[in-house]
Amino acid sequence: MNAAKSRLDTWLGRFTMYRLILWVLGVLVGYSLLLNALGWLTFGIPQMLVHLALCLGATYASNRLLALLFRTTPHSESSLITGLLLYFLFWPTFVPADVAGVALACVLASVSKYALAFRGRHIFNPAAAGAFITGLTGLNIATWWAATPAMLWLLVPGVLAVLYRTRKMLMATVFLVVSTSIIFVELLSRGMSVGQALWQPLAQRPLLFFVGFMLSEPLTLPPRRWQQLALAAVVGVVFAVPYNLGFVANSPELALLLGNLLAFFLGQRGGxxxxxxxxxxxxxxxxxxxxxxxxxxxxxxxxxxxxxxxxxxxxxxxxxxxxxxxxxxxxxxxxxxxxxxxxxxxxxxxxxxxxxxxxxxxxxxxGDFLLPRDTGRPVLLIAAGIGITPFLSHLASEAAARDAVLLYLASGRSELAACEELQASGAKVIARLADGSTPPDFMDDAGTARIDSARLKELVPDIGSRDVYVSGSPASVDSLRAAARGAGARRVHVDSFAGY
Missing domain, CATH: 2.40.30.10 (Translation factors)
Structure with a gap:
């Protein structure tokens, strides 16, 4: 399992989050055209192709024009992703007013990146902002037609790939549990069976598409995991609870925009x-x-x-x-x-x-790769290669006030980074150098033996009383985490560098 997970991490690590989402959405577009050709969707191929061209063309062109006006470099991948999201949010049609509404949503989505921004960082998800403002005009309303049972065959694996790559599986689970539970209870009160009440939220409402491609956007999320989980729960409630305030009613795009606004006040505001x-x-x-x-x-x-x-x-x-x-x-x-x-x-x-x-x-x-707030809790830091980088910040900031042991795995002495800083930190440093070279005098030599649970227990006998932090490549992290668990570690935190 560890080997399979490492291969998956390495393969997905070839793609940035933006590139992966772009490819997944592109595949879903092709799949939607296939479903239409087979009769599972009934938009009409000409309508879908024109709708696709409009969404991509309008967002791409408007984004480049705005970037020119604001004298900045446009992010083409981001604009294409926005266009593909809007393709799935609005109904493909040749009705002139509806087409105009889609075009307006595309332009407004691009405008939101510049007008609804703070210090160079957009506050709201552009596709949601464009769709919501367009809905207020009455010109068109987002239907989120991707929430179609036939789309599930590729939508589910696509969403899982994106959430796994961005490490947002737990956050997505919180959102889905909260929103599905509320909708489930509502549908049961309407007389639906248990099976129908479970099936409809996941297959006929845009929960999966929403959480996979929009709620999980990193730029509009707070920085800490606990904040993201709390945000997912709040958005899940706003998404699922029906309300109508007269000028505005509950909608997926409004739920997301409210979540974006909340996230803005929780982290580093602005670029x-x-x-x-x-x-x-x-x-x-x-x-x-x-x-x-x-x-x-x-x-x-x-x-x-x-x-x-x-x-x-x-x-x-x-x-x-x-x-x-x-x-x-x-x-x-x-x-x-x-x-x-x-x-x-x-x-x-x-x-x-x-x-x-x-x-x-x-x-x-x-990121959540943070040491315990209580400096009285001892820690074991295990770095494999480039995994030393987050520990340099840890050791520079608080090592003198904490009982810290650093186990540093490298291919040789020349691959040991920042030796002067490590020595000055006062932490106990143990080096395992694969080529058998001798580490600097202030480091203990762990030899060349593989770091398994038995060897780790020998090197750090009190590992069971320490919070363990492991950083490095996905394969190294998986192996070392298993070794730490086997050696008796009770709390293991990991930080892997897929595609680093």
């Missing part, structure tokens, strides 16, 4: 402009990049930041990439640890090509 100051080699295969933020950045040790790195001819990794923060919270500069071994993505090549004074924007801060 942050970063000025590149320089970089240094951590190891032959990694570098640390230093930036000066235009304003203070709110983050905790162990969190990550998403950087927007515009460049032409982007590969499958996209232009928005997530990197671990290595600096301590409150430091005047923000630093990131980045793996630079070949093959390099185009985004990393752009990062390496930066010159002092160049500017990039940080679009989001998040």
């Amino acid at each position: 942050v402009m970063l000025t590149f100051k320089g970089s240094r080699a951590l190891t032959p295969g990694s570098r640390e990049f230093r930036f000066e933020p235009s304003r203070p950045v709110r983050y905790s040790a162990g969190q990550f930041m998403e950087l927007n790195l515009p460049h032409s001819h982007s590969d499958g990794k996209g232009r928005r990439r997530v990197f671990s923060i290595t600096s301590a919270p409150g430091a005047p500069e923000v630093t990131f640890g980045v793996g630079t071994a070949e093959p390099l993505s185009t985004a990393k090549k752009t990062l390496l090509a930066l010159r002092p004074g160049d500017k990039v924007s940080a679009t989001a801060v998040g």
Whole structure:
């Protein structure tokens, strides 16, 4: 199971979240056309093709025009995703008023990224904003026709792939349990059978499409997991409970917009402009990049930041990439640890090509790889290769006040990063170097034996009393987490770098 999970993580790691959603939505579009040709949908192929062209063309063109007006680089993948979402939200038709409404929703979705934004970061999901405002005009109303039983055959695996890749399975589960339970009780009160009351919310209402492609959008989520779970529950209630305030009634897009607004006040509000100051080699295969933020950045040790790195001819990794923060919270500069071994993505090549004074924007801060608030609780930090990066922030911020043991796995002595900082932290450091080389004097040598549960127990006899944190590649994390569990660890937290 661990091997299969690691292979899946590695394969999905080839795609950024944006690229994966774009591909999944594209497949669903093709599937919807097939269903229509087979008679399972009754829109008409010409209507669906014109509707698709309108949604993609209007969002793409309006986004590029607005980017030109605001003197910024357009994010083409994001605009195409918005267009595909609107394709599934509005009914394909040739009725002139309805077509005009769809076009308006597309343009409004693009406008919302710039007009309904704070410090360069949009507040609301663009597709939901465009659909909701269009509904207020009376020109067209979103029908969310993707909630069709025939679509489930590919919709379910597509949603699962996206949620697994973005690590939002638990959040989605909370939303689905809350919303489905409320709708289930309502349908039972109307006289439906138990089976019908369970089937209708999942097959004939847009819960799955909503949570898979819209609620899970990282830019409009709060940074902490507990905040995301609470938000999912709140949105689930607003989504499912019927209400009518006269000028507005409950709808999926309104539920999402209210959730977006709540999330905006919970995290780092707005993007942050970063000025590149320089970089240094951590190891032959990694570098640390230093930036000066235009304003203070709110983050905790162990969190990550998403950087927007515009460049032409982007590969499958996209232009928005997530990197671990290595600096301590409150430091005047923000630093990131980045793996630079070949093959390099185009985004990393752009990062390496930066010159002092160049500017990039940080679009989001998040992550839950945080040490216990109680500094009296001892910890074991296990880093495999590039997995050392979040621990550098941990050790720089609070190691002196905590009983910390760092087990560092690397291929050789030259691959040990930030040795001076590790020594200065005061943490006990144990190195396991695969090539048999000798680690620096301040590190204990763990030899070359594989780190399994027995060996881990030998190296850290009191592991059962420590909170364990594991960071590295998906395969390394899965193996080391199992070893920690086998050695008696009761609390194991993981942070993997799929596609890093």
